[in-house]
Amino acid sequence: MIFDEYYIKSLVRPIQDWPKPGVTFxxxxPVYLSPKAQRMVADSLIQRYVETEITHIGALDARGFLLGSVLAYELNKPLVLFRKQGKLPSDTLQQAYDIEYGQAVLEVHKDAIPAGASVLLLDDLIATGGTLCAAASLVKALQATIYEAAAIIDLPDLGGSQRLQDLGIPTYTLCAF
Known part of the structure; x- marks a missing residue:
C-alpha cells in the first residue's frame, strides 16, 4: 500500500484550545480508527527501518506505544517503554523535561537497553521535542545511541524537530502541519 500523506493528514483532527487556550491539539x-490509515503508517515505517542496524524500538508514553509495539513485532526487535514517572515497577533512570504546558518526568528501566544498542525512538508527534529529548538523554545515559527519532506528525512551528537535530538526533516524520 502506498503512503498517502494527504489522506493521513485529513484524518488528524485539530482540537482548538486544548489542553489550554491558544493550543491546537x-x-x-481518527488515524487508528481507519485500518487503511493504520496500515499505511505502519507499513511506511516498517519499510524505512527493516534493513537498518536498529537493535531496539523505544516507544514513548502513551501514544508512541501504539506504533512502537507494531514496529517491534514486525521488525523482531525488543520494545523499550519510556513511561511517565511512577509507572515502571523496577529500578529506573529518570529525566525531567519541559512540555508545552508544564513539566514532566520520563523514566526507563535501567536494564532495558544494553550499552552499544542502536535505538529507534517513536512517538505520535514531535511538538517541542521535550519528551523525545528526555528519552534521548536516557538512551545516552545507558551508553546506547539513537538511530533516529520518528513520529507520524511534525509540528515544525513548535521547534521540536530542529531542537532534536541541533542535538545531533536525526528525525523522521510522515507528515507535518
Whole structure:
C-alpha cells in the first residue's frame, strides 16, 4: 500500500484550545480508527527501518506505544517503554523535561537497553521535542545511541524537530502541519 500523506493528514483532527487556550491539539485517534490509515503508517515505517542496524524500538508514553509495539513485532526487535514517572515497577533512570504546558518526568528501566544498542525512538508527534529529548538523554545515559527519532506528525512551528537535530538526533516524520 502506498503512503498517502494527504489522506493521513485529513484524518488528524485539530482540537482548538486544548489542553489550554491558544493550543491546537493534533488528535491522531481518527488515524487508528481507519485500518487503511493504520496500515499505511505502519507499513511506511516498517519499510524505512527493516534493513537498518536498529537493535531496539523505544516507544514513548502513551501514544508512541501504539506504533512502537507494531514496529517491534514486525521488525523482531525488543520494545523499550519510556513511561511517565511512577509507572515502571523496577529500578529506573529518570529525566525531567519541559512540555508545552508544564513539566514532566520520563523514566526507563535501567536494564532495558544494553550499552552499544542502536535505538529507534517513536512517538505520535514531535511538538517541542521535550519528551523525545528526555528519552534521548536516557538512551545516552545507558551508553546506547539513537538511530533516529520518528513520529507520524511534525509540528515544525513548535521547534521540536530542529531542537532534536541541533542535538545531533536525526528525525523522521510522515507528515507535518
Amino acid at each position: 493534533r488528535d491522531i485517534t
